[in-house]
Amino acid sequence: MVAVAQHPNIKLYSYSEVVGLSGYIGNFTVTIKEKAKYVDYDKCTGCGLCETKCPSRVKSEFDLGLGERRAIYKAFPQAVPNKPVIDADNCRKLQSGKCGICEKLCPTKAINFEDQDRLVTEEVGAIVMATGYDLFEWEKAYGEYGYGKYPDVISGLHFERLVNASGPTGGKIQRPSDGKIPQAVAFIKCVGSRDDTKGKSYCSRACCMYTAKHAMQVVEKIPDGDAYVFYMDVRTAGKGYEEFYQRSVEQGAQYIRGRVSKIYPRGDRLVVKSEDTLMGKPIEVEVDMVVLATAMVPAAGSAEVAKLIGFSTDKDGFFQEAHPKLQPVETFTGGVYLAGSCQGPKDIPDTVAQASAAAVKVAALFSKDKLATEPMIAYVDETKCTGCEFCVPVCPYQAISMKPVKSRVHGQTVERQVAEVNKGLCQGCGACVAACRPCALNHNGFTSDQIVSEVDALCL
Amino acid sequence: MKRVGVFVCECGTNIGSVVDAPKVAETALNMPGVAFATSYKYMCSDPGQDLIIKAAEDHNLEQVVVASCSPRMHENTFRKAMSAAGLNPYQFEMVNIREHVSWVHSDKDEATQKAIDLVRMAVAKVVRNKPLQVSYIPVTKKALVIGGGIAGMQAALDIAETGHQVILVEREPTIGGKMAQLDKTFPTMDCSA
Numbered sequence: 028m029v030a031v032a033q034h035p036n037i038k039l040y041s042y043s044e045v046v047g048l049s050g051y052i053g054n055f056t057v058t059i060k061e062k063a064k065y066v067d068y069d070k071c072t073g074c075g076l077c078e079t080k081c082p083s084r085v086k087s088e089f090d091l092g093l094g095e096r097r098a099i100y101k102a103f104p105q106a107v108p109n110k111p112v113i114d115a116d117n118c119r120k121l122q123s124g125k126c127g128i129c130e131k132l133c134p135t136k137a138i139n140f141e142d143q144d145r146l147v148t149e150e151v152g153a154i155v156m157a158t159g160y161d162l163f164e165w166e167k168a169y170g171e172y173g174y175g176k177y178p179d180v181i182s183g184l185h186f187e188r189l190v191n192a193s194g195p196t197g198g199k200i201q202r203p204s205d206g207k208i209p210q211a212v213a214f215i216k217c218v219g220s221r222d223d224t225k226g227k228s229y230c231s232r233a234c235c236m237y238t239a240k241h242a243m244q245v246v247e248k249i250p251d252g253d254a255y256v257f258y259m260d261v262r263t264a265g266k267g268y269e270e271f272y273q274r275s276v277e278q279g280a281q282y283i284r285g286r287v288s289k290i291y292p293r294g295d296r297l298v299v300k301s302e303d304t305l306m307g308k309p310i311e312v313e314v315d316m317v318v319l320a321t322a323m324v325p326a327a328g329s330a331e332v333a334k335l336i337g338f339s340t341d342k343d344g345f346f347q348e349a350h351p352k353l354q355p356v357e358t359f360t361g362g363v364y365l366a367g368s369c370q371g372p373k374d375i376p377d378t379v380a381q382a383s384a385a386a387v388k389v390a391a392l393f394s395k396d397k398l399a400t401e402p403m404i405a406y407v408d409e410t411k412c413t414g415c416e417f418c419v420p421v422c423p424y425q426a427i428s429m430k431p432v433k434s435r436v437h438g439q440t441v442e443r444q445v446a447e448v449n450k451g452l453c454q455g456c457g458a459c460v461a462a463c464r465p466c467a468l469n470h471n472g473f474t475s476d477q478i479v480s481e482v483d484a485l486c487l
Numbered sequence: 488m489k490r491v492g493v494f495v496c497e498c499g500t501n502i503g504s505v506v507d508a509p510k511v512a513e514t515a516l517n518m519p520g521v522a523f524a525t526s527y528k529y530m531c532s533d534p535g536q537d538l539i540i541k542a543a544e545d546h547n548l549e550q551v552v553v554a555s556c557s558p559r560m561h562e563n564t565f566r567k568a569m570s571a572a573g574l575n576p577y578q579f580e581m582v583n584i585r586e587h588v589s590w591v592h593s594d595k596d597e598a599t600q601k602a603i604d605l606v607r608m609a610v611a612k613v614v615r616n617k618p619l620q621v622s623y624i625p626v627t628k629k630a631l632v633i634g635g636g637i638a639g640m641q642a643a644l645d646i647a648e649t650g651h652q653v654i655l656v657e658r659e660p661t662i663g664g665k666m667a668q669l670d671k672t673f674p675t676m677d678c679s680a
Binding site: 040059102155158159184190191194198240266268271326369378385387397398403471472474476481 | 607609612623646657659669670676
């Protein structure tokens with residue numbers, strides 16, 4: 028992370044979003060919205076004094092609500108950039124005008140309550156999409172697991188925060204309800220994955236492995252701790268993965284093949300009801316905490332980004348690659364490449380590999396000083412064009428614009444508008460040709476004359 | 488009259504077992520403008536492409552029709568062969584007699600007739616093809632990476648290492664994404680952040 032921030036060739040826009048894009052391969056213009064941080068990063072040294080005295084406490088998004096943060100905050104100690112932002116919704120000064128403690132404390136006068144969102148434009152030649160994933164909202168779908176009303180039924184990412192040494196519990200596995208160390212933990216795999224009726228039909232690919240890791244951490248960190256893993260299949264296709272899973276079994280994780288049908292409270296514990304399909308009988312286990320391996324779904328807002336850039340998504344909302352086997356990082360939009368789980372669920376090794384592949388595609392593009400464009404595109408016969416502009420909205424690539432031309436009519440010079448096709452943007456789909464009523468638009472390689480001659484050859 | 492060469496591919500038995508490729512070639516010889524026609528086992532192979540290059544020279548061909556698989560598969564292959572033969576790569580038409588004929592029909596006579604019809608259409612089209620030239624557009628050698636999680640960081644670093652400028656846009660106040668939230672990672676149990 029620090030390597031990214033320090034690299035002389037990388038310009039980082041944090042707390043920013045892409046809000047506009049135009050152009051085509053090699054020649055994009057992008058508009059970026061820098062959200063107001065209320066902290067001047069040129070002055071801020073990242074000392075953290077402001078955070079210590081801020082009176083507003085809110086649940087930390089980074090710790091998934093397991094810990095707290097202030098209204099002026101860094102998400103975590105190693106954040107990059109290592110400088111805070113003010114969350115305007117929870118800042119007393121910005122909401123009611125009273126407070127401003129951080130401003131008084133700041134030794135470099137970096138706090139600026141007048142800060143505004145800023146729009147900046149950049150010219151780029153290639154785009155890598157790496158918008159990632161979110162977790163499936165199991166609370167909305169799985170009534171049998173309590174719809175999220177039992178505090179000790181958590182997701183795998185919550186568990187990550189609990190075992191993380193810099194997390195809200197300092198790395199101690201404590202259950203959220205009362206902070207007790209859970210003696211028995213149940214893990215349920217495929218919550219939302221491989222479940223057509225309540226979730227997604229696909230396999231999320233990383234969960235089998237991180238659940239094996241979680242189970243191992245429970246038996247390692249909690250003396251005499253029990254880890255029960257309820258599974259449909261154990262999928263360990265990856266280098267060193269099967270061995271890792273076997274290690275979790277050897278260290279004491281108990282794997283039970285069956286879908287959990289119900290979780291309900293008994294005293295301060297939770298009862299997990301399932302079937303052991305290998306034994307062929309129902310099973311009931313009393314545990315202190317349940318961890319759900321929830322499905323990966325496209326990150327919130329990725330559909331909007333896809334629309335902005337102008338490429339397609341698959342049935343589940345992941346970004347569509349140009350070919351599943353031969354072009355896994357390309358999209359149907361030239362110059363736009365995919366990296367990581369925005370294209371489909373994947374684990375860290377696969378993500379890193381795909382990101383490097385996308386980088387090579389960009390480097391290959393940048394190795395050329397100019398790009399050859401496909402000549403089989405639309406062109407305009409300006410003498411026939413009436414300037415009706417029918418073709419402009421029909422074009423899915425925004426490749427047609429209008430331009431003025433002068434012509435002589437009855438001895439007089441008149442100016443009129445005609446259509447013009449941008450050779451970089453036109454993908455040769457032919458939509459405009461079909462829409463053009465005066466037949467002014469034609470398609471190189473598919474002229475009306477050629478199409479008619481084909482029909483004649485077949486029918487006459 | 489233009490001089491067209493027609494090459495009918497058998498694609499092993501993919502096409503050859505349903506379509507009578509030699510008959511398609513023989514019939515094509517009588518189509519207006521066709522100066523040469525033949526069939527071959529694999530047109531996309533090196534000897535198959537050499538067939539085009541040699542015939543272009545021997546028969547002074549101006550345009551070429553290849554009846555084989557989908558243009559998505561091999562249009563580029565044959566365009567390159569056209570260039571190698573000293574012809575304009577856009578004086579070329581491809582007829583899909585695999586996906587559109589042999590893979591979807593079982594009656595050999597009807598399939599062969601359909602293949603002949605498709606070739607006749609392509610010949611009528613190719614004689615009206617114009618020699619097209621590619622044009623060139625400039626490249627801005629700066630990349631945009633959207634998302635600063637592990638995928639975005641890795642891509643940004645790799646592009647930056649090739650000496651090009653990268654703009655990395657992250658929605659949150661910090662980069663790192665989900666990865667920064669993780670503890671140790673499988674299978675090596677090293678720290679993620």
